[in-house]
Amino acid sequence: MASFPTHARAVIIGGGIVGCSTAYHLAKLGWKEVVLLERNKLTSGSTWHAAGLVGQLRTSANITQLLKNSVELYRKLEAETGLSTGWKMNGGLRLACNPERLTEIKRQATTAHSFGLAMEVLTPSEAQKLWPPMRVDDVVGAAFLPTDGQANPADITQALAKGARAGGVTIIEDCRVTAITTKQGRVTGVVTAQGAITADVVVNCAGQWAREVGKLCGVNVALQSVQHQYLVTEPIDGVPRNLPTLRDPDRLIYGKEEVGGLVVGGYEPNPIAWALKGIPEGFHFSLLDSDWDHFEPMMGRLLGRIPALETAGIKQLINGPESFTPDGNFILGEAPELKNFYVGAGFNAFGIASGGGAGKALAEWVAAGESPMDLWPVDIRRFGSVHQDPQWVLTRTLEAYAHHYSMAWPHEELESARPVRVSPLYERLKAQGACFGSKLGWERPNWFAPDGVEPKDIYSYERQNWFDHVGAEHQAVRERVGVFDQTSFAKFMMIGRDAELAMSWICANDVAKAPGRLIYTQMLNRQGGIECDVTVTRLTEESYYIITGTGFATHDFSWIERAIPQGLDARLIDVTSAFAVLSVMGPRSRDTLSAASGADSSNAAFPFGSWQTVMIAGTPVRALRVTYVGELGWELHFPVECAGAVYDAVMAAGQPHGIVNTGYRAIESLRLEKGYRAWGSDIGPDHTPLEAGLGWAVKLKQNTPFLGREALAKQALGPLKKRLAGFSVENPAIVLLGRETIFRDGKQVGWLTSAGWGYTVSRNIGYGYVRNPEGVPTDWLKSGRYELEVAAERVPAQIHLDALYDPSMSRIKA
Numbered sequence: 001m002a003s004f005p006t007h008a009r010a011v012i013i014g015g016g017i018v019g020c021s022t023a024y025h026l027a028k029l030g031w032k033e034v035v036l037l038e039r040n041k042l043t044s045g046s047t048w049h050a051a052g053l054v055g056q057l058r059t060s061a062n063i064t065q066l067l068k069n070s071v072e073l074y075r076k077l078e079a080e081t082g083l084s085t086g087w088k089m090n091g092g093l094r095l096a097c098n099p100e101r102l103t104e105i106k107r108q109a110t111t112a113h114s115f116g117l118a119m120e121v122l123t124p125s126e127a128q129k130l131w132p133p134m135r136v137d138d139v140v141g142a143a144f145l146p147t148d149g150q151a152n153p154a155d156i157t158q159a160l161a162k163g164a165r166a167g168g169v170t171i172i173e174d175c176r177v178t179a180i181t182t183k184q185g186r187v188t189g190v191v192t193a194q195g196a197i198t199a200d201v202v203v204n205c206a207g208q209w210a211r212e213v214g215k216l217c218g219v220n221v222a223l224q225s226v227q228h229q230y231l232v233t234e235p236i237d238g239v240p241r242n243l244p245t246l247r248d249p250d251r252l253i254y255g256k257e258e259v260g261g262l263v264v265g266g267y268e269p270n271p272i273a274w275a276l277k278g279i280p281e282g283f284h285f286s287l288l289d290s291d292w293d294h295f296e297p298m299m300g301r302l303l304g305r306i307p308a309l310e311t312a313g314i315k316q317l318i319n320g321p322e323s324f325t326p327d328g329n330f331i332l333g334e335a336p337e338l339k340n341f342y343v344g345a346g347f348n349a350f351g352i353a354s355g356g357g358a359g360k361a362l363a364e365w366v367a368a369g370e371s372p373m374d375l376w377p378v379d380i381r382r383f384g385s386v387h388q389d390p391q392w393v394l395t396r397t398l399e400a401y402a403h404h405y406s407m408a409w410p411h412e413e414l415e416s417a418r419p420v421r422v423s424p425l426y427e428r429l430k431a432q433g434a435c436f437g438s439k440l441g442w443e444r445p446n447w448f449a450p451d452g453v454e455p456k457d458i459y460s461y462e463r464q465n466w467f468d469h470v471g472a473e474h475q476a477v478r479e480r481v482g483v484f485d486q487t488s489f490a491k492f493m494m495i496g497r498d499a500e501l502a503m504s505w506i507c508a509n510d511v512a513k514a515p516g517r518l519i520y521t522q523m524l525n526r527q528g529g530i531e532c533d534v535t536v537t538r539l540t541e542e543s544y545y546i547i548t549g550t551g552f553a554t555h556d557f558s559w560i561e562r563a564i565p566q567g568l569d570a571r572l573i574d575v576t577s578a579f580a581v582l583s584v585m586g587p588r589s590r591d592t593l594s595a596a597s598g599a600d601s602s603n604a605a606f607p608f609g610s611w612q613t614v615m616i617a618g619t620p621v622r623a624l625r626v627t628y629v630g631e632l633g634w635e636l637h638f639p640v641e642c643a644g645a646v647y648d649a650v651m652a653a654g655q656p657h658g659i660v661n662t663g664y665r666a667i668e669s670l671r672l673e674k675g676y677r678a679w680g681s682d683i684g685p686d687h688t689p690l691e692a693g694l695g696w697a698v699k700l701k702q703n704t705p706f707l708g709r710e711a712l713a714k715q716a717l718g719p720l721k722k723r724l725a726g727f728s729v730e731n732p733a734i735v736l737l738g739r740e741t742i743f744r745d746g747k748q749v750g751w752l753t754s755a756g757w758g759y760t761v762s763r764n765i766g767y768g769y770v771r772n773p774e775g776v777p778t779d780w781l782k783s784g785r786y787e788l789e790v791a792a793e794r795v796p797a798q799i800h801l802d803a804l805y806d807p808s809m810s811r812i813k814a
C-alpha cells in the first residue's frame with residue numbers, strides 16, 4: 001500500500017453504498033485528496049445483504065428527485081465502470097386491497113405525476129399480467145411505476161468505488177476511525193490505528209455505526225438498529241426474469257425476482273430492535289440468526305399473495321440489521337453541533353434506492369457548504385433535544401418502522417414516546433378537550449373536542465371526525481376571539497453591541513428599527529432561497545427577540561448562528577424554554593386584551609407591528625401586535641411559570657366576548673384563507689421571496705447589503721420563471737391535501753405545496769408554484785384555465801393571486 005495519508009480535503013467514514021457514492025460524486029465534482037476509510041471491507045456493513053429493490057416515489061418532490069438521480073446513475077454505471085451492477089428497470093408495482101388503500105395509491109400516482117414520474121393506475125387483472133405468480137382475488141387496484149427497478153447492492157457499491165478510485169479517491173480498507181479531532185467548533189481530522197489524518201471536511205457514512213461515530217465528536221445521529229428479514233427462494237416455475245418489484249402494503253410485504261426465484265420480505269408491526277448495548281465488535285459481513293417465529297405471520301401473508309411459495313425451495317431467511325430513524329427518513333447534511341462535519345446515515349431499508357442520489361446531494365452539500373436543494377425532510381437539523389435520548393429514539397423508531405406500510409393517513413400523528421415537552425397549560429387544555437399532536441417532542445393542541453366528544457383523531461381520506469369542531473374554532477376566530485397555546489414556538493435572543501449589524505446582514509427585511517417595533521422577515525441563502533421565516537422583535541438597542549416555528553428550532557438556530565459575520569459582537573441564545581406564548585386572535589381580541597391588562601390597546605396606543613409590556617395577573621407580558629390568521633390579534637410572551645395565571649385571566653377577560661380555545665388545525669385553515677406562507681411547504685431554500693410573493697418584505701430598495709441580496713437583485717432584473725399562486729376548488733366532496741398536480745390550459749405547470757379547507761370561504765384552498773420557462777406575468781397567470789389532478793382525476797380550479805379571505809388589512813391593522 002502507498003504510504004498512509006496524513007492530510008485530506010475530505011475524509012469519508014464508511015465504505016457502504018452511501019460512503020462510496022459520496023466519494024464517487026466528490027471525485028466527479030473535481031475534489032482531490034479525498035480519502036474513504038472502511039473499518040473492514042467495502043459493503044461489509046448493511047449494504048452486502050440488502051434485497052436491492054429500488055423504488056423512487058416519496059412524499060417530497062426533492063427526495064423523489066434524489067431517488068430519480070439514483071436510477072439515472074445506476075442505469076449508466078455499468079457502462080462507465082465496466083463492473084456489472086445487476087441493475088434491471090423492471091418497474092415497481094404497488095397493490096391496493098381496500099377502497100382506502102386504492103385512494104392512497106391513486107393519490108400517490110398523482111404525487112408521482114406532480115414530481116415527473118409516469119405512474120399508472122391499473123386494474124387487478126392488468127396488475128396480475130405484470131406479476132403472474134400472484135393471486136389477485138382480494139386486490140381492488142394497483143399502481144405501476146415503470147422506471148423503478150432493482151440492483152445488486154454489493155456490485156453497485158463496488159462499481160461506485162471503482163468510479164471513485166478512477167477519479168482519484170484513496171480507499172483504505174481495514175482502517176477504523178477511532179477518534180475525531182475538533183477545534184473551536186470545527187472538525188479538523190480523524191484518528192485511526194494506522195495514523196491520524198487532518199481534514200477540512202469529515203463525512204460520517206457509517207451506517208448503523210453512525211451514531212457511535214457521531215458520539216466521537218459530540219454529534220447526535222438519531223438512529224436505531226432494527227432487525228429486518230427477507231426470504232430467498234430457489235427458482236420457481238412461472239417467475240419471469242423481468243418481474244417488476246412488488247409492494248403489497250395491506251399485507252405489509254414486498255418481493256422481487258432473483259435468479260429465477262423470489263426474494264420476499266416485509267415490515268412487521270412488531271419490529272425487534274438490535275444492539276441496544278452497542279454493535280458487537282467484529283460484526284461485518286455478519287447476519288443475525290433467522291427468526292422463523294417472528295417471520296411466521298409474514299409468511300402467512302406472503303403465501304396468501306404468492307401461492308407458489310408453498311412448495312418453493314427455501315435458500316435462506318436473511319436477518320440483517322439496518323438503521324432506522326424516528327420519522328422513517330434518512331439523515332443528511334452538516335451537523336448543527338460541528339462545522340464541516342457531515343452525516344449521511346439512517347437509511348431505513350431504502351439505502352440502495354437512495355444511495356446514488358443521496359451521495360450526490362451530500363457531495364454537492366460538502367462542496368458548496370450549502371444544501372444543493374431543499375432537503376428539509378431528511379435534513380439533520382430537523383431533530384431536537386428529544387432525539388438525543390436513545391430511549392426516545394428507540395421507541396419512536398419502532399413505531400415508525402411498524403408504520404412503514406400502514407396507511408399514511410392525512411394529518412396522522414405518531415403516538416409513542418409522548419408526552420415529553422408540554423406547555424404549562426397542558427393539563428388545563430387537556431381537561432378542556434384538547435386533542436394534541438406532537439412536534440419535535442412538544443405536545444400541541446390540534447383541536448378541542450366539545451363536551452361529549454372524544455378528543456381523538458379518526459383518520460380517513462374523507463373529511464375527518466374533527467372537521468366540524470375545527471370549523472367552529474375557525475369561525476370563533478373570524479367572528480369573536482380565540483386563544484392558541486403556542487408555547488412551543490422556538491425563541492432566540494440576539495444580543496451584543498453589534499446585534500443590529502448582524503441582524504441587518506442576516507435578515508432580508510429592514511430590521512434596523514427602533515426598540516418597540518417588530519418585523520416579519522425571511523433569512524436567505526446566497527442563492528436568495530428562504531432559509532428561515534421569522535418574526536423579529538427589537539427589544540433594546542443591543543437585543544432582538546426572534547420567533548420561529550416549533551419544528552425549525554435546531555435548523556433556524558444553526559442557520560442564524562452560522563450567518564453572524566465574524567468579528568461582530570453578537571451572540572445567539574435559545575430562550576425557547578423561558579417563555580410561554582398565548583396568541584389571542586380575532587376581532588374581539590382588543591377588548592379581551594384591554595380587559596385582561598387594563599392597558600390601552602387601541603390602534604393609536606398599540607399599533608400593528610409594535611410590541612409593549614403589559615401586566616396581566618401580576619405578570620409582565622410582552623404583547624406583540626401581529627397575526628398569522630388574518631385577524632386583529634396579539635401574541636403574548638411571558639415567563640413559563642406564570643402561564644396558568646395569565647391564561648386564566650385572559651379567558652376570564654374574553655368570556656363576555658365569546659373567547660374559545662383554538663388549535664393548530666384552525667390556524668392552518670385560517671392562514672390558508674389569508675394566504676400566509678408556511679416554511680417547509682410553501683416556502684423554503686428552493687424559493688426566493690420574489691417567487692413566493694414576499695418581495696414586499698425585502699429591503700432591495702435600500703442600499704443595505706444582506707445575505708442573498710445579489711442573487712435577488714439579479715432575479716429582479718429578469719422575468720420570474722415560477723410564482724406561488726392560490727387555487728380553490730368549490731366542490732366540498734373533493735379533499736385537497738397538497739401535492740395535487742396543477743394544469744394550466746391542459747399543460748402540467750406545478751403542484752400544490754399545501755392545501756386544506758377554508759371554512760369562511762367554503763372552499764378547498766391550495767397553494768403551489770406555477771412554472772413557465774418563458775415567465776409567469778400576472779396577465780398570463782390570470783388568463784389560464786386551471787385544473788388540479790386529485791387522486792388521479794382532474795377537477796376544475798380557480799387561480800387566486802390575492803388572499804381568498806380579505807377582511808382588508810385595515811381591519812387587521814385598525
Ligand SMILES: Cc1cc2nc3c(=O)[nH]c(=O)nc-3n(C[C@H](O)[C@H](O)[C@H](O)COP(=O)(O)OP(=O)(O)OC[C@H]3O[C@@H](n4cnc5c(N)ncnc54)[C@H](O)[C@@H]3O)c2cc1C
Pocket residue numbers: 013014015016017018019037038039040041042043044045046047048049050051052053054175176177178205206207208209210213228229230284318319320321322344345346347348349350351352353354
Ligand atoms: C435485510 C435488509 C434488506 C434491505 N433491502 C433493501 C432494499 O431492498 N432496497 C434498499 O434500498 N435498501 C435495502 N436495505 C437497506 C440498505 O441495505 C441500507 O440502507 C444501506 O446498505 C445503507 O448503506 P450505508 O452505506 O449507509 O451503510 P453500511 O452499508 O452499513 O456502510 C457503513 C460502513 O461504515 C463502516 N464503518 C462503521 N464504523 C466505522 C469506523 N469507525 N471507521 C471506518 N468505517 C466504519 C462499516 O464497516 C460499514 O461498512 C436493506 C437492509 C436490510 C438489512
